[in-house]
Amino acid sequence: MKTYKGFNKDMTCRGFQYEIGKEYETDKVKTCECGFHACEYPLDCFGYYPPAESRYCEVEQSGEISKNGGDSKVASSKIKIGAEIGVKDLIKAAFEYTKERCTNHKTGGNRSALTGGDRSALSGGDRSALSGGNWSALSGGDRSALSGGDRSALSGGDWSVVYGGEGAKVRGGKHSVLALQYWVDGEFKCIKFKEVDGTKIKENTYYRLDSRGRFIEVKEND
Secondary structure (H helix, E strand, C coil), rough: EEEEEEECCCCCCCCCCCCCCCEEEEECCCCCCCCEECCCCCCHHHHHCCCHHHEEEEEEEEEEEECCCCCCCCEEEEEEEEEEEEEHHHHHHHHHHHHHHHHHHCCCCEEEEEECCCEEEEECCCCCCCEEECCEECCCCCCCCCEECCCEEEECCCEEEEEECCCCEEEECCCCCEEEEEEEEEEEEEEEEEECCCCCCCCCCCCCCCCCCCCEEECCCC
């Protein structure tokens, strides 16, 4: 099964040294205790390895499998470490993961997949995937994936991924990842990321990038 794994900067996890492209095997497997661990839902990796301090890879797990029924963590007896991916790719994978597991609705309940054009107003429940054009207003529940164009207003629940274009404002619940495009004089420069840690980046508070690409707090009606 394809999953995602976080590591320390030196590619260690719980004291074990990993290498990209290598395969590993063990004979004891129990989630949170032994075996090789990774997450089916990409953003669950952030709960164990924060974006600013970690590295991430796509992995393949096989052999004996153990799950705990809490988050999407999986323990396995075999694991192959695939390509290293960045936070941007992890967020994209989270959006695709959510969208694949959603049902298509015109109105958003849980696990809805909603797509709108410019100036759309979309609202989905938990684990929804919402995508809107410029000047859109998108609101999703816990573990939602939201993607909006320029000047969008995006609001996600806990453990959400919220991605906005130029001039967008975003907010999320605890452990959400906020991603904003940074433009200078009409030229795209990069994507800036922040995790909602409750201290530097507050829960349920809107943020926008300033002219220097820094996250600044803004009011809901700004």
